[in-house]
Amino acid sequence: MSVTTNLSFSDVSVDRAYPVPPFAAACVDAARDSWGASFDHPFVQALAQGTLQAERFRFYQMQDARYLEAFSDAAALISTRCPDPDDKLWFIDAARMALVVEGELHAGYGEQLGYDADDIAALTLTPNNRAYQDHMISVAQRGSLVEAVAALTPCPWLYIELGQRMEAEMGAIPDDHPYADWLAMYRDPEFNDYMANLLSRLQRFADAADGAARSRAKEAFQTSIRYEWMFWDQAWTQQTWPV
Amino acid sequence: MSVTTNLSFSDVSVDRAYPVPPFAAACVDAARDSWGASFDHPFVQALAQGTLQAERFRFYQMQDARYLEAFSDAAALISTRCPDPDDKLWFIDAARMALVVEGELHAGYGEQLGYDADDIAALTLTPNNRAYQDHMISVAQRGSLVEAVAALTPCPWLYIELGQRMEAEMGAIPDDHPYADWLAMYRDPEFNDYMANLLSRLQRFADAADGAARSRAKEAFQTSIRYEWMFWDQAWTQQTWPV
Amino acid sequence: MSVTTNLSFSDVSVDRAYPVPPFAAACVDAARDSWGASFDHPFVQALAQGTLQAERFRFYQMQDARYLEAFSDAAALISTRCPDPDDKLWFIDAARMALVVEGELHAGYGEQLGYDADDIAALTLTPNNRAYQDHMISVAQRGSLVEAVAALTPCPWLYIELGQRMEAEMGAIPDDHPYADWLAMYRDPEFNDYMANLLSRLQRFADAADGAARSRAKEAFQTSIRYEWMFWDQAWTQQTWPV
Amino acid sequence: MSVTTNLSFSDVSVDRAYPVPPFAAACVDAARDSWGASFDHPFVQALAQGTLQAERFRFYQMQDARYLEAFSDAAALISTRCPDPDDKLWFIDAARMALVVEGELHAGYGEQLGYDADDIAALTLTPNNRAYQDHMISVAQRGSLVEAVAALTPCPWLYIELGQRMEAEMGAIPDDHPYADWLAMYRDPEFNDYMANLLSRLQRFADAADGAARSRAKEAFQTSIRYEWMFWDQAWTQQTWPV
Numbered sequence: 001m002s003v004t005t006n007l008s009f010s011d012v013s014v015d016r017a018y019p020v021p022p023f024a025a026a027c028v029d030a031a032r033d034s035w036g037a038s039f040d041h042p043f044v045q046a047l048a049q050g051t052l053q054a055e056r057f058r059f060y061q062m063q064d065a066r067y068l069e070a071f072s073d074a075a076a077l078i079s080t081r082c083p084d085p086d087d088k089l090w091f092i093d094a095a096r097m098a099l100v101v102e103g104e105l106h107a108g109y110g111e112q113l114g115y116d117a118d119d120i121a122a123l124t125l126t127p128n129n130r131a132y133q134d135h136m137i138s139v140a141q142r143g144s145l146v147e148a149v150a151a152l153t154p155c156p157w158l159y160i161e162l163g164q165r166m167e168a169e170m171g172a173i174p175d176d177h178p179y180a181d182w183l184a185m186y187r188d189p190e191f192n193d194y195m196a197n198l199l200s201r202l203q204r205f206a207d208a209a210d211g212a213a214r215s216r217a218k219e220a221f222q223t224s225i226r227y228e229w230m231f232w233d234q235a236w237t238q239q240t241w242p243v
Numbered sequence: 244m245s246v247t248t249n250l251s252f253s254d255v256s257v258d259r260a261y262p263v264p265p266f267a268a269a270c271v272d273a274a275r276d277s278w279g280a281s282f283d284h285p286f287v288q289a290l291a292q293g294t295l296q297a298e299r300f301r302f303y304q305m306q307d308a309r310y311l312e313a314f315s316d317a318a319a320l321i322s323t324r325c326p327d328p329d330d331k332l333w334f335i336d337a338a339r340m341a342l343v344v345e346g347e348l349h350a351g352y353g354e355q356l357g358y359d360a361d362d363i364a365a366l367t368l369t370p371n372n373r374a375y376q377d378h379m380i381s382v383a384q385r386g387s388l389v390e391a392v393a394a395l396t397p398c399p400w401l402y403i404e405l406g407q408r409m410e411a412e413m414g415a416i417p418d419d420h421p422y423a424d425w426l427a428m429y430r431d432p433e434f435n436d437y438m439a440n441l442l443s444r445l446q447r448f449a450d451a452a453d454g455a456a457r458s459r460a461k462e463a464f465q466t467s468i469r470y471e472w473m474f475w476d477q478a479w480t481q482q483t484w485p486v
Numbered sequence: 487m488s489v490t491t492n493l494s495f496s497d498v499s500v501d502r503a504y505p506v507p508p509f510a511a512a513c514v515d516a517a518r519d520s521w522g523a524s525f526d527h528p529f530v531q532a533l534a535q536g537t538l539q540a541e542r543f544r545f546y547q548m549q550d551a552r553y554l555e556a557f558s559d560a561a562a563l564i565s566t567r568c569p570d571p572d573d574k575l576w577f578i579d580a581a582r583m584a585l586v587v588e589g590e591l592h593a594g595y596g597e598q599l600g601y602d603a604d605d606i607a608a609l610t611l612t613p614n615n616r617a618y619q620d621h622m623i624s625v626a627q628r629g630s631l632v633e634a635v636a637a638l639t640p641c642p643w644l645y646i647e648l649g650q651r652m653e654a655e656m657g658a659i660p661d662d663h664p665y666a667d668w669l670a671m672y673r674d675p676e677f678n679d680y681m682a683n684l685l686s687r688l689q690r691f692a693d694a695a696d697g698a699a700r701s702r703a704k705e706a707f708q709t710s711i712r713y714e715w716m717f718w719d720q721a722w723t724q725q726t727w728p729v
Numbered sequence: 730m731s732v733t734t735n736l737s738f739s740d741v742s743v744d745r746a747y748p749v750p751p752f753a754a755a756c757v758d759a760a761r762d763s764w765g766a767s768f769d770h771p772f773v774q775a776l777a778q779g780t781l782q783a784e785r786f787r788f789y790q791m792q793d794a795r796y797l798e799a800f801s802d803a804a805a806l807i808s809t810r811c812p813d814p815d816d817k818l819w820f821i822d823a824a825r826m827a828l829v830v831e832g833e834l835h836a837g838y839g840e841q842l843g844y845d846a847d848d849i850a851a852l853t854l855t856p857n858n859r860a861y862q863d864h865m866i867s868v869a870q871r872g873s874l875v876e877a878v879a880a881l882t883p884c885p886w887l888y889i890e891l892g893q894r895m896e897a898e899m900g901a902i903p904d905d906h907p908y909a910d911w912l913a914m915y916r917d918p919e920f921n922d923y924m925a926n927l928l929s930r931l932q933r934f935a936d937a938a939d940g941a942a943r944s945r946a947k948e949a950f951q952t953s954i955r956y957e958w959m960f961w962d963q964a965w966t967q968q969t970w971p972v
Contacts, residue, residue: 037972069328073871076319076335080380080628083702085312085360089342092319096339099332117328127860127959130952134863137323141870142566142802144630208696216569223859229972230856243766243958280729316628323871326945370716373709374613377620384627385559385809387873453937459812466616472729473613486523486715555814562805562821566866571798571846575828578805582825585818603814623809 007048009039009165016164017189018196021203023214027150031222038158038229039165043236048166050177057179058113060235063129065106065120067231070133071155072098077140078148090197094152105185127241128234132227139220143213146205150217153202154224160195163187250291252282252408259407260432261439264446266457270393274465277472281401282408286475291409293420300422301356303478306372308349308363310474313376314398315341320383321391333440337395348428370484371477375470382463386456389448393460396445397467403438406430493534495525495651502650503675504682507689509700513636517708520715524644525651529718534652536663543665544599546721549615551592551606553717556619557641558584563626564634576683580638591671613727614720618713625706629699632691636703639688640710646681649673736777738768738894745893746918747925750932752943756879760951763958767887768894772961777895779906786908787842789964792858794835794849796960799862800884801827806869807877819926823881834914856970857963861956868949872942875934879946882931883953889924892916 020028028035038044043060046052072095079091110116125133139151163186173180206214233239263271271278281287286303289295315338322334353359368376382394406429416423449457476482506514514521524530529546532538558581565577596602611619625637649672659666692700719725749757757764767773772789775781801824808820839845854862868880892915902909935943962968 034970034972069331070867072331072335073323076322076338079319079338080316083698084364085342085346088312088315089339089346092315092335092339092342095319095322096332096335099328099335103328103332121327131856131860131863134860134867137867137870138799138863141866208699210694212569213694226970226972233971241763241955242962243763243955277727277729313624326941370617374617374620377617377624380627381620381623384623451939451942455812456937469727469729476728484520484712485719486520486712555817558817558821559809562808562824565805565824566802570850571828571832574798574801575825575832578801578821578824578828581805581808582818582821585814585821589814589818607813 006045007166007169009044009048009162009169010036012165012168014161014164014168016161016195017192018199021199023146023203023206023217024153024199027153027202027218027221030218031225034222034225034229035158038225038232039162041229041232041236043232044162047179048170048183050174050179052179054113054178056235056238058109058115059238060232061106061109061113062115062120062123063126063231063235065103066123066125067129067133068098068102068106070136071152072096074136074140074148074152077137078145078152081140081145081148087201090201094194094198105181108181124241126234126239128227128230128239132224132231135220135223135227143216143220144205144209146202146209146213146217147220149198149202149205151220151224153198154221154228156191156198157195158225158228159186160191163191249288250409250412252287252291252405252412253279255408255411257404257407257411259404259438260435261442264442266389266446266449266460267396267442270396270445270461270464273461274397274468277465277468278401281468281472281475282405284472284475284479286479287405290422291413291426293417293422295422297356297421299478299481301352301358302481303475304349304352304356305358305363305366306369306474306478308346309366309368310372310376311341311345311349313379314395315339317379317383317391317395320380321388321395324383324388324391330444333444337437337441348424351424367484369477369482371470371473371482375467375474378463378466378470386459386463387448387452389445389452389456389460390463392441392445392448393464394467396441396464397471399434399437399441401468401471402429403434406434492531493652493655495530495534495648495655496522498651498654500647500650500654502647502681503678504685507685509632509689509692509703510639510685513639513688513704513707516704517640517711520708520711521644524711524715524718525648527715527718527722529722530648533665534656534669536660536665538665540599540664542721542724544595544601545724546718547592547595547599548601548606548609549612549717549721551589552609552611553615553619554584554588554592556622557638558582560622560626560634560638563623564631564638567626567631567634573687576687580680580684591667594667610727612720612725614713614716614725618710618717621706621709621713629702629706630691630695632688632695632699632703633706635684635688635691637706637710639684640707640714642677642680642684644711644714645672646677649677736774736895736898738773738777738891738898739765741894741897743890743893743897745890745924746921747928750928752875752932752935752946753882753928756882756931756947756950759947760883760954763951763954764887767954767958767961768891770958770961770965772965773891776908777899777912779903779908781908783842783907785964785967787838787844788967789961790835790838790842791844791849791852792855792960792964794832795852795854796858796862797827797831797835799865800881801825803865803869803877803881806866807874807881810869810874810877816930819930823923823927834911837910853970855963855968857956857959857968861953861960864949864952864956872945872949873934873938875931875938875942875946876949878927878931878934879950880953882927883950883957885920885927886924887954887957888915889920892920 043052075091075095075098079088079095082088082091136151140148166183167187173183177183206217286295286299318334318338318341322331322338325331325334379394383391409426410430416426420426449460529538561577561581561584565574565581568574568577622637626634652669653673659669663669692703772781772785804820804824804827808817808824811817811820865880869877895912896916902912906912935946
C-alpha cells in the first residue's frame with residue numbers, strides 16, 4: 001500500500017450529489033462535532049489506508065450484520081406509521097435493502113473471513129452496538145415520524161458521505177487494497193437517489209411536526225451520529241461488557 | 244359468457260400443490276364453516292361467471308387497495324418480531340409484495356375503472372374493511388408471533404385456494420372474460436411457494452407457543468376467515484356505515 | 487316504572503361542566519350526526535326507562551368488560567408516546583381506571599347477572615365490539631398522538647354526556663330503577679375533571695400536529711363515535727358473526 | 730458516621746422473603762457475575778456508608794427520574810401484551826408505581842438537591858442510562874412476553890435485594906445518615922409482595938415459551954443486570970458522551 005499519511009476526511013468539502021433540505025442541514029449543524037469525529041476515527045483511517053487488521057474488520061462485519069437487522073426493524077416500524085403508501089413502500093424497501101444488499105456483502109465477507117449465519121446469530125452484541133440498535137427501535141416505537149426517521153438517517157448518510165469523501169481524498173481505489181469491495185460499495189452513485197429520497201421525507205415529516213418534536217428529532221439524530229462513532233470504536237477496541 | 248349455472252367452489256376438492264402442516268390444518272378445521280362460505284358468496288360467483296357489475300368490481304378494487312396497506316403494516320410488524328433474519332426478510336418481502344405487485348394490479352384497474360391514487364387515499368373505508376385491517380394490526384402488535392401470523396394467513400390462502408378451485412371447476416379462462424386478468428393472477432403457481440413458506444412459518448411459531456397461544460391463534464385465524472367473507476360482502480352490498 | 491314516553495337525550499342542551507377546547511368542538515361538529523344517534527338508540531332509551539331486558543343488559547356488560555381491556559391497552563400505548571411525564575401518568579391512570587373502576591362495576595353486575603371472570607375471558611367478541619377495540623389499538627400503534635387520543639375520547643365523553651343528559655331530562659333516579667347504579671355512575675361529577683384533562687390534552691396534541699394529522703384525528707374520532715352507536719346496537723341485537 | 734470499612738453486600742446471604750421460582754433462579758444463575766458486581770460498586774458502597782458526595786447523588790437521582798419514565802413505558806407495553814386482565818392490571822400498576830412513588834421521592838430530593846421537573850426534562854441522558862432505557866423498550870416491543878418481563882425484572886429485584894442486604898449487614902439506619910430516606914425505602918417489606926408477583930409472572934410466561942425464547946429472556950435479564958451496574962457507574966463517573 002502506498003497510502004501512509006493520515007487522510008483528512010473531516011476536512012474534505014464534498015459537493016453532495018443530492019439535495020440537503022433545511023431540516024437535514026439543521027440536524028447536521030446541531031451534531032457538527034460528533035459528525036466530524038466519525039471520519040477521524042482510527043478504524044476509519046486504517047480502513048482507508050488498508051492497514052486495518054483483518055481481525056478488527058471481521059469483528060466489525062459480524063457486529064454490523066446484527067446491526068442491520070435492527071435497522072430493518074426500525075424502518076419497518078416507520079413504514080407502518082406512514083399514511084402515504086409511497087412512503088410506506090419506500091421504508092419497506094429500505095428495510096429490505098438493509099437485509100438483502102448488505103446481507104449479500106456479509107455473506108461474501110463471511111466466507112472470506114470465516115464466519116457463517118450461525119456465528120452471527122450466536123454473537124454477543126457489544127454495548128455500543130446494542131445501544132445503537134435499541135435507540136433506533138425505541139424512537140421508532142415511541143417517537144413521532146420525524147424523530148423516528150431522524151434516528152435512522154445518520155447510518156446511511158455517514159457511510160455515503162464517507163465513501164464520497166474517500167473518493168475525493170484518495171482517488172481511485174488501488175487494485176490491491178484489501179478492503180476495495182467495501183470502499184467501492186459506498187461510492188456507488190445509486191446511493192445519491194436513496195439519500196435524496198430519505199432527506200426529502202425527513203423534511204416533509206419535520207414540516208408536519210411542531211418545534212418540540214423537531215427538537216427531539218435533532219437530538220435523536222445527534223444520538224445516532226454519536227453511536228456511529230461508537231460503532232467504529234466498538235470494532236476498533238473489540239469492546240466487551242464491563243461486568 | 245357461456246357460464247350460466249352456479250359454480251361449486253366449496254365442493255371442489257383441491258390437491259394443494261404446497262404442504263399443509265398440522266397447525267394450519269387445525270386452523271382450517273376450526274374455521275371450516277366460515278372458510279367454505281367465502282367460496283359461495285354471490286360476489287365470488289358473479290366474479291367467476293363474469294357477470295359481476297363493473298361498479299361492484301370497482302368498489303372492491305378500491306377498498307382492496309387500502310386493505311393491502313394494512314396487510315403490509317401487519318407483515319412489517321411481524322417482521323420486527325422475528326428473531327431469525329430469514330423470517331424477518333420473508334415478512335418484509337410479504338409486506339413489499341402486498342404494496343408492489345398488488346399495487347401494479349390496482350394501477351392497471353385504476354386506469355380501466357377510473358380511479359387514481361388520490362381517490363384511493365380519500366376513500367371512506369367500509370366497516371368490514373376497516374375492521375379486518377385493524378384486526379391484523381391489533382394482533383400483530385399485541386399478540387404472540389403465532390397469533391400474528393395466523394391473522395395474516397387467510398388472506399393469501401383463500402385467494403390462492405379460490406384461484407385454484409376456479410381453475411379446477413372452470414378450466415381455462417375464456418378470452419372474453421371481463422375479469423380474466425384477475426382470475427389469472429390467483430392461479431399463478433408461484434403462489435404455491437409463497438404458501439409453503441407462510442404455512443411452514445406458522446407451524447414453527449405454533450411449535451414455539453403453548454396451548455393457550457395456539458388457541459388464540461386459531462381464533463385469530465377464524466376471525467380473519469370471517470372477515471374474508473365480510474370483505475366480499477362489503478363490496479357486494481357497497482357497505483356504508485349505519486350512522 | 488313511571489317513565490313511559492321516549493326520552494329526548496339528543497335534543498337536550500347540556501351545559502357542560504368542563505371546558506371544550508376548539509379541536510374537541512371541531513371533532514364533535516364533524517361527527518354531529520353519528521354523535522346524536524347514540525342518544526336515540528333503543529338500547530339507551532330502554533336503559534333510561536328501566537325497561538331494558540336483563541338479558542340484553544347482561545350481554546352488554548359482558549362485552550363491555552372485554553372492551554375496557556382494549557381501552558386500557560390503547561391508553562397504555564398512548565402513555566408510551568407522551569414525552570411529558572405528567573401526560574404519561576395521566577394515560578396510565580386512564581388505563582388503570584378502565585381496568586379497576588369499571589372492573590369493580592362488572593364484578594358487582596357479574597354476581598347479580600350470573601357471570602364470572604372465566605365467562606368474560608371465554609366470551610366470543612361480537613363483530614362491532616372487536617372492530618371498535620381494534621380501531622383504538624391500531625390508531626394508538628400507527629397514528630400520531632392526536633389521532634390516538636381522538637380515537638379514545640368518544641368512549642368516556644359519550645358516556646359522561648349521556649349521564650348528564652339523562653340527569654337533565656329525567657331528574658333524580660327512582661329508587662326502584664333496575665339500572666340505578668349504572669345511571670348514577672355516569673352522573674358522577676368527578677368525571678368532569680377527567681373530561682377537562684382529556685380534552686385539554688387532545689387540544690395540545692392537535693396544536694402540535696399539522697392539518698393532515700388533524701384531519702385523520704377527526705376521522706378517528708368520528709369512527710369511534712360510530713362504533714359507540716354500534717356498541718349499543720351489538721348489545722341490543724345480541725349480534726353474532728354472519729359466517 | 731461510624732461506618733468506615735467496606736461493606737460486603739455481595740457476600741451476604743439473604744433469606745428472601747418472597748419465593749424465587751426456577752426460571753428466575755436460572756436467570757440469576759446465568760447472570761451471576763454481573764449480579765454480584767452491582768453490590769460492590771463504589772457508588773453503592775459510598776451510598777451505604779453515607780460518604781457519597783451530594784453531587785453524585787444528585788446526578789444519580791436526576792438520571793434515575795428519566796429512567797423511571799422508560800420503565801413505565803416498558804411496563805405499559807407489557808401490559809398490552811398480556812391476555813389476562815389481572816396481568817394487564819398488574820403491569821399498569823407497575824408502570825404507575827414507577828411514575829408516582831418514585832416521582833414523589835424525586836420531588837422530595839429535587840427540593841433538597843436543587844432541581845425541578847424542567848431540569849429533569851432538559852437533562853442529557855448519559856450513554857448508559859439511554860442504553861438501559863432503550864433496551865427495555867426494544868425488548869418489550871419486539872420480544873415475547875417472557876423476554877420483555879425478564880428485561881424489566883432486574884431493576885426492582887436488585888434494589889430490593891440491595892435494601893435487604895444493607896439491612897442485614899448494617900442493621901438500623903443511623904438517624905444522621907444523609908441518605909436514610911433512600912435506604913429505608915428499599916427495605917420496605919411491601920416490596921416482597923411486588924417481587925412475588927413479578928417473579929411468578931416471569932415463571933408463568935417462561936412456562937408458555939419454548940427453549941429459544943427462554944434463552945433470549947435469560948440474555949435480556951443478564952443485559953439488564955449489566956446495565957444496573959453501568960447505571961451506578963454512570964452516576965459515579967458522571968458519564969458524558971465520547972463525542
